[in-house]
Amino acid sequence: MSIRRFLLAGLLGTLLLSFAVIFFFNRYQAFVEVGELYDAQLAQSSRILQGFLNRPTDEIDFDHINNALLAATQSYSENEVHDDASMRSDSGHKYEYKFAIQIWDKNTNLLVKSPSAPLYAIADFKNGYSIKKIGKFNWHIFTQHLPSNGYWIVTAERADIRQEIIDKLTYSSLAGPLAGMIFLALGVIAVVTKGLQPLIDLSQQIRERNIDKLEPLVLEKTPKELIPLGQAVNLLMEQVSQDVERERRFLGDIAHELRTPLAAMKLNAQNGLYSKDIYSVQNFLIKIVRGVDRSIRLIEQLLTLARLDPRALGEPEICVLGDIAQEVINALSPQQQSGVHIYLEKSLFNTQLNAYPDLLSVMLRNLIENACRYSPEGGTINLAAEQTADNIIFTLTDQGPGVSEQQLQSLGKRFFRERPADRMGSGLGLSIVARIAELHHAQVSFSNAVPQGLVVNILFPVIHTNGNS
Numbered sequence: 001m002s003i004r005r006f007l008l009a010g011l012l013g014t015l016l017l018s019f020a021v022i023f024f025f026n027r028y029q030a031f032v033e034v035g036e037l038y039d040a041q042l043a044q045s046s047r048i049l050q051g052f053l054n055r056p057t058d059e060i061d062f063d064h065i066n067n068a069l070l071a072a073t074q075s076y077s078e079n080e081v082h083d084d085a086s087m088r089s090d091s092g093h094k095y096e097y098k099f100a101i102q103i104w105d106k107n108t109n110l111l112v113k114s115p116s117a118p119l120y121a122i123a124d125f126k127n128g129y130s131i132k133k134i135g136k137f138n139w140h141i142f143t144q145h146l147p148s149n150g151y152w153i154v155t156a157e158r159a160d161i162r163q164e165i166i167d168k169l170t171y172s173s174l175a176g177p178l179a180g181m182i183f184l185a186l187g188v189i190a191v192v193t194k195g196l197q198p199l200i201d202l203s204q205q206i207r208e209r210n211i212d213k214l215e216p217l218v219l220e221k222t223p224k225e226l227i228p229l230g231q232a233v234n235l236l237m238e239q240v241s242q243d244v245e246r247e248r249r250f251l252g253d254i255a256h257e258l259r260t261p262l263a264a265m266k267l268n269a270q271n272g273l274y275s276k277d278i279y280s281v282q283n284f285l286i287k288i289v290r291g292v293d294r295s296i297r298l299i300e301q302l303l304t305l306a307r308l309d310p311r312a313l314g315e316p317e318i319c320v321l322g323d324i325a326q327e328v329i330n331a332l333s334p335q336q337q338s339g340v341h342i343y344l345e346k347s348l349f350n351t352q353l354n355a356y357p358d359l360l361s362v363m364l365r366n367l368i369e370n371a372c373r374y375s376p377e378g379g380t381i382n383l384a385a386e387q388t389a390d391n392i393i394f395t396l397t398d399q400g401p402g403v404s405e406q407q408l409q410s411l412g413k414r415f416f417r418e419r420p421a422d423r424m425g426s427g428l429g430l431s432i433v434a435r436i437a438e439l440h441h442a443q444v445s446f447s448n449a450v451p452q453g454l455v456v457n458i459l460f461p462v463i464h465t466n467g468n469s
Contacts, residue, residue, distance in 0.1 A: 015181050030169040034162050042142035045155045062111045098158040106150025214241040265291040319357045322349030328365045339377040351385040363436040374400035392460040402448040411446045
């Protein structure tokens with residue numbers, strides 16, 4: 001169920017429940033008040049009659065009273081306005097037929113009765129209120145005994161009078177609240193619809209996004225309450241975009257870089273199959289092994305580059321550059337060192353860096369292997385560090401041939417080789433170094449050494465104790 005339908009259903013349910021509570025409450029109150037009012041009227045009518053009957057019997061003309069009641073009723077009937085909407089005329093009220101009066105003497109002889117009252121006693125001769133069914137209707141009855149002369153006064157009214165009054169009072173009292181609820185419902189529907197419109201617009205923007213279109217959401221007209229949601233969605237789309245781009249680059253790198261060595265290995269294998277010279281076959285096998293080694297190294301570097309996800313790195317640690325560099329050197333095989341001497345200056349062991357140790361190890365391994373590959377046998381590679389107030393500067397210097405000034409600008413880019421003729425390089429080593437430096441908010445720069453060689457400088461920001469870099 002949508003939010004709008006949920007809110008509207010909740011609003012409708014609340015209004016119906018409120019209306020039901022108001023209806024039954026008003027009806028109960030009307031029932032109580034109308035009952036009290038008409039019971040009081042019965043008692044008051046009986047008190048008025050008592051005032052006339054508290055005198056000697058010979059002073060009361062009961063025949064005259066009966067004739068007067070009959071004449072009044074007949075006069076009303078002759079002049080009755082036959083209009084269902086009108087209950088009154090100039091001569092009386094239709095409800096007169098729903099009221100009854102009886103006066104009995106002490107011997108239970110009927111002395112006076114209204115035209116609507118029967119000839120028999122409509123109630124037991126007991127003081128107080130009672131309810132009795134006469135014909136099709138219930139009657140509310142009030143009976144009073146006069147001790148002075150023994151008369152019984154009985155006043156009664158049909159119950160449907162009260163019910164009509166209760167219904168009219170209930171419905172009339174609900175007209176205002178019902179109209180108010182209708183206007184309230186319409187107003188709330190309009191407010192909910194307008195209030196949810198920004199959310200609908202935001203969801204529409206999200207719906208328009210796909211794997212090929214992960215542009216950030218436009219939040220200019222978004223209410224401030226929804227801005228955190230929009231920003232979170234933008235951050236998520238940025239992360240997804242980075243992941244998608246990383247996968248695409250990885251697949252592209254695989255397709256780009258493995259095509260050539262696989263083709264070369266296939267060619268060497270075919271040549272070896274058709275060669276009858278054992279030395280030629282051995283030469284082709286050596287080339288195949290080299291191609292396999294290069295492909296393995298290439299895949300390892302591509303996987304390393306693809307896994308450099310800052311969200312999976314955890315928290316940085318305090319690392320000693322000298323310790324990490326020493327571990328990397330100890331892990332190098334003699335073939336990888338190629339007879340090159342690697343020196344670690346003391347400053348490395350005095351330098352602590354707040355970084356990711358595994359990534360630093362990968363970065364130093366790529367730098368050292370790259371330097372070993374291009375340094376002459378017996379050459380030296382020097383690693384040093386310098387710390388200032390705001391930065392830690394790591395420096396690696398080799399004795400290789402260096403690069404031209406034009407090539408210096410391209411070092412660190414993907415698949416760029418310092419020496420294009422070198423088939424052993426993949427062009428990814430320095431690209432991995434640049435990526436790891438970026439994750440540490442560091443800057444990598446390259447320059448030529450004098451008289452020859454390459455100098456790599458990595459500028460790490462110092463993380464102060466207050467958390468600012």
